[in-house]
Amino acid sequence: MNSLFLQTGARAIKPLMLLFSVYLLLSGHNHPGGGFAGGLVAAAGFCLHALAVDVHAARKTLKLQPSALIGLGLLFALISGIFALFAGLPLMSGLWFTLHLPIFEEVKVGTPLIFDIGVYLVVIGITLMIIMNLMED
Amino acid sequence: MLYTILAPFLLAVLAPLLHHRLKDLSGWLFALVPLGVFLYYLSQVPQIAAGEPVYQSYAWVESLGISLSFYLDGLSLLFALLISGIGALIVVYTGAYLGQDVNVHRFYLALLAFMGSMLGVVLSGNLITLFIFWELTSITSYLLIGYDHHKQEARTAALQALLVTGGGGLALLAGLILMGHATGTYDIPTILQSGDMLREHALYLPILLLLLAGAFTKSAQFPFHFWLPNAMAAPTPASAYLHSSTMVKAGIYLLARMQPVMGDTPPWFYLVAIGGSLTLVVSAYLAMRQVILKKLLAYTTVGALGLITTCLGIGTDYALKAAMTFLLVHALYKATLFMVAGGISHSTHLYDTEKLGGLGRIMPFTALGAGLAGLSMAGIPPFLGFIGKESVYEAGLASPGAMLWLTLTLLLAAVVNLFVGLLIAWKPFWTTLDAPLSEAHEGNVGLWLGPVLLGSLGLILGFIPGTTALYIVGPAVAATAGEAIPVSLSHWHGFNLALLLSVITVALGILAYRFRHPLRRLLEAPGRLDPAGPERGYHRLVEGMLWVSKKQTCLLQNGYLRVYIFTVISFLVALPIYTLVAGGGVPIPPEWPSFKLYELGIAFLIAGAAIGAACTNSRLTAVVCLGAVGYGVSLVYIFYGAPDLAMTQFVIETLTVLIFVLVLYRLPRFTHFTSEFVKYRDMLLAGGAGVFVTILTIAALKVEIAPTISTYFAEQSVPMAHGRNIVNVILVDFRSLDTMGELLVLAIAALGAYGLLRLNKDEKKDKV
Incomplete structure (x- = not known):
């Protein structure tokens, strides 16, 4: 597809979508969003790129293969659950720490966030694996 | 331990x-x-x-x-x-x-x-x-x-x-x-x-x-x-x-x-003793017809197992003693003879006893092991095998009820054992052949160490029957009987019936060996019945199972997506409706609520798009209409305060339309495949599904199912999981194991889709 408007638009929108997806992922615990929605938005961003320009170009910006993303995501999800075992808790219990950062002051970080990152990665991987394969001929 | x-x-x-x-x-x-x-x-x-x-x-x-x-x-x-x-x-x-x-x-x-x-x-x-x-x-x-x-x-x-x-x-x-x-x-x-x-x-x-x-x-x-x-x-x-x-x-x-x-009940006695003795008779018959080394041993093994089973079925003190003694004897000589048979085949590459002979001088150690085990198998004193056989006879003679039948069966077993013992331990080693086996040689020490040791053990234990009884057989009999029973083993019991039977056994066994060729011809005669044996039943059963599984796979896994969807939706509609009607729980529609204008607008959008999707002749239009339905639903979510769902639904709809378009792009031109009947049937089903979901929604409004769990999650979300978005907290914390499972399912589904897509591509490449 060679639409100048779309290409230019996509260049501008895709980074915003990716940024937004990360925001959804991080804020998901307290506000609307989460790994699933975030992952979908990110995947949509890459799809936009692939539609506007070219699948191969989109694939290049992805750096990792979708299959690798899926594996990585599952690994994250699994690891997040294992931490609890070391603390003597049942598998997948959430562990929480409070971080004191200069600007955000108190931030609570926990293993469910790692789990959510896993969800995020798996969702991106699965969506792109199917869509990009369909687009490549 | x-x-x-x-x-x-x-x-x-x-x-x-x-x-x-x-x-x-x-x-x-x-x-x-x-x-x-x-x-x-x-x-x-x-x-x-x-x-x-x-x-x-x-x-x-x-x-x-x-x-x-x-x-x-x-x-x-x-x-x-x-x-x-x-x-x-x-x-x-x-x-x-x-x-x-x-x-x-x-x-x-x-x-x-x-x-x-x-x-x-x-x-x-x-x-x-x-x-x-x-x-x-x-x-x-x-x-x-x-x-x-x-x-x-x-x-x-x-x-x-x-x-x-x-x-x-x-x-x-x-x-x-x-x-x-x-x-x-x-x-x-x-x-x-x-x-x-x-x-x-x-x-x-x-x-x-x-x-x-x-x-x-x-x-x-x-x-x-x-x-x-x-x-x-x-x-x-x-x-x-x-x-x-x-x-x-x-x-x-x-x-x-x-x-x-x-044990000790009539069913036990009849099932076990008769099962065992039947096995004995059948295996004796089959063994007499065999000439292949390992097959001979296999059939006598079946027979020996039948013998022990019979003794366990009889269940008297004598019989238990016989079972345990014979178990020990049999393990010693049978493992030996198998190793001997392996040694012979390893050296000569022959398996047929009738073709073997004169190996005694060439393979002295193997011959020694074979001799020791063969004598034990034949039940010759002073080997442990003799004691084993004597105690079996005693058990048969002392058995209540079926003495004659059991004793005769046991006699048959002993004769066959002697016959096979001669055929394996005597025939290959000490008879002469017209043409000596030139390539035969004694194997290395690993091949004959086992036979010699185990064979000797059968002899040594036979020399010390008292110790064997006290330390090995006695405790085993006690455990089998459930109480301590005095067990003594000895060679000499005086001139009694068991001894007489032993003598008869030896005589019959040697006779059978001597006249084995006419005997085999005689036994071959009913061989035509073999295909009707239990093995045939096994094959029938396996074939039948394969046939059924093939049929049911073709029926249920036929590969037509439309059939799957049709089946799934039919059941989804029919079963709950049946439950609703049978339970008398068809809900009465609530009072007609007042609408806001935008709600009506969304409803028209959704309904119109759905009708459009069903009526159009263009696939692209249908896809776009479906997308419009989805967007309409996400609008509903927004107005009723579920921004999470709305957002997710929105992105999903977009991506779904994208996937549809990509797939449709590859399909051939639209043509009419379906008959009028199928169209009306599908229409009915689709309409039914719509009505059903509506009824279910109305019913769900009225039913309050376990409010505790959602209240619990809402209350515990912040204190326990430090999150205010309950949906997300449930997904990643309270129910994270479920989510983990869903992730796995998704990943597997994606791999499947990937495989299918690649398959298509690779095929295309091959054609080019």
């Missing part, structure tokens, strides 16, 4: 690695482990002989009453000694017999794993643990029989053994669970105390039948005897170990173990 079972398993895992380093030495070094186990159990002999069983328990699945517990009494000890002792010799023998084979490391793996499983079976102090080890022996046996996996014959035999013993294993599991249910425990020592209660129990007969199904399949009793001779496709070390002295004795072990609690 746990370590003695784990050690073979551990070695099994390491064996392939170690073998690459050790090469030819591996047989000798691996044998150290079973040898150590053997010595450990030997050291337990005095304590067990004193009547003090050992019990060790480790917690496992306590909530189900399953523990990893081990129980060592006389019976277990006898078996454990046989398994580890013969096992050590077999491992050495394997090194010599298969040492040059490239895949021998796999053989070691399966063999050692089998050894651990078999030890587990006989030492388990818990019914469920016993069952697990029991199944492990079936699986390892499958691997061992199918070792020569490039041969069709070996694969078929392995599968047959697995299916027959595995089927029996299922029956056994049911029996064991029923038994646990009846007695209220899975703990074997406790069950052993509850014999009277179990015999009176209403479930006694089902339990008995199921246990017997397990034991008879495992121990190749009629009508399941056919798998054992076929299993001779296994390499000789496996046959010598599994199919003569150990695995097939697992069924015997089970019968003997249950004898104190299940």
Whole structure:
């Protein structure tokens, strides 16, 4: 597809979508969003790129293969659950720490966030694996 | 005790690695482990002989009453000694017999794993643990029989053994669970105390039948005897170990173990004794017709197992003594003869007894082992075999009720044993052939060490019958009888009927050997009936199962997406509607609420888009309409305060439309395939589904299902999980294991889709 408007638009929108997806992922615990929605938005961003320009170009910006993303995501999800075992808790219990950062002051970080990152990665991987394969001929 | 079972398993895992380093030495070094186990159990002999069983328990699945517990009494000890002792010799023998084979490391793996499983079976102090080890022996046996996996014959035999013993294993599991249910425990020592209660129990007969199904399949009793001779496709070390002295004795072990609690009833006597003696007769007939070394041994093994089963079925003190003595005797001589048969075939590449001869001078050590075992098998004094045979006769003569029939059967068994003993231990070694076997040579020490040692043991134990009775047979009989019974073994019992029978046996056996050729011709005559045997039934059953599974797969998994969707939606609509109507719960529509204008707008948008999707002739339009339906639904979410859902739905709809477009792009032009009837049928179904979902939604408004859980989540979300977005907290924290499962399912589905897409592409590439 060679639409100048779309290409230019996509260049501008895709980074915003990716940024937004990360925001959804991080804020998901307290506000609307989460790994699933975030992952979908990110995947949509890459799809936009692939539609506007070219699948191969989109694939290049992805750096990792979708299959690798899926594996990585599952690994994250699994690891997040294992931490609890070391603390003597049942598998997948959430562990929480409070971080004191200069600007955000108190931030609570926990293993469910790692789990959510896993969800995020798996969702991106699965969506792109199917869509990009369909687009490549 | 746990370590003695784990050690073979551990070695099994390491064996392939170690073998690459050790090469030819591996047989000798691996044998150290079973040898150590053997010595450990030997050291337990005095304590067990004193009547003090050992019990060790480790917690496992306590909530189900399953523990990893081990129980060592006389019976277990006898078996454990046989398994580890013969096992050590077999491992050495394997090194010599298969040492040059490239895949021998796999053989070691399966063999050692089998050894651990078999030890587990006989030492388990818990019914469920016993069952697990029991199944492990079936699986390892499958691997061992199918070792020569490039041969069709070996694969078929392995599968047959697995299916027959595995089927029996299922029956056994049911029996064991029923038994646990009846007695209220899975703990074997406790069950052993509850014999009277179990015999009176209403479930006694089902339990008995199921246990017997397990034991008879495992121990190749009629009508399941056919798998054992076929299993001779296994390499000789496996046959010598599994199919003569150990695995097939697992069924015997089970019968003997249950004898104190299940035995001594009419059903037990009739089923076990008659099953055993039938096996004896059938196997005797089949053995007399054979000339192939290993097949001869296989049929006599079936016969020997039948003999022990018969004795257990009779269940008198004499009979139990005979069973345990014969068990020991048989394990010693049969493993020996198998190894001898393997040695002969290894050296001459011949399998037919009639073609063998004159090997006595060429293979002196093998001949020695064969002679010792053959004499024991034939039941010649002073070998232990003589004592075994005498006690069997005594058991038959003293049996209540069916004395004549049983004694005659036992006589037949003994004659066949003598006949086969002559055919294997005498014929190949001490007769002369017209053309001497030129390539024959004595194998290396690993090949004849086992036969010589085991054969001698049969002689040595025969010289010290008192000690054997006191330390080995006595405790085993006590465990089988459930009480201490004075056991004495001796050669000389005076001039009695048993002695007379022994003399008759020898005479008949030698006669049968002398006139074996006319005898075989005579026995071949009814051979035309063979195809009607139980093996035919097995094949029929397997074919039938394959046929049914093929049919039902074609019916249910037909590959048409529309049929799947049709079926799924039909059931989805029909079943709940039936429940609703039958339960009288068809909800009354609530009062017509007042609408806001934008709500009406959304409703029209959704309905219009849906109708549009159904009516259009263009696929693209249909997809876009579907997308519009989805967007409409996400608008609903927004207005009713579920921004999470709305956002997700929005992105999903977008991506779905994208995928649809990409797929449609590849499809051929739109054409009308469906008939009018199908169209109306689908319309009806779709309309039904819509109505049903509406009804369900209205019903759901009225029903309050367990409000506690959602309240609980809402209340605990912040304090327990530090999150205010309940949906997300549930997904990643409260129900994270579920989410994990969903992630896995998604990943697998994506891999499947990926595979299908790639498949298509690769095919295209091939065409170009």
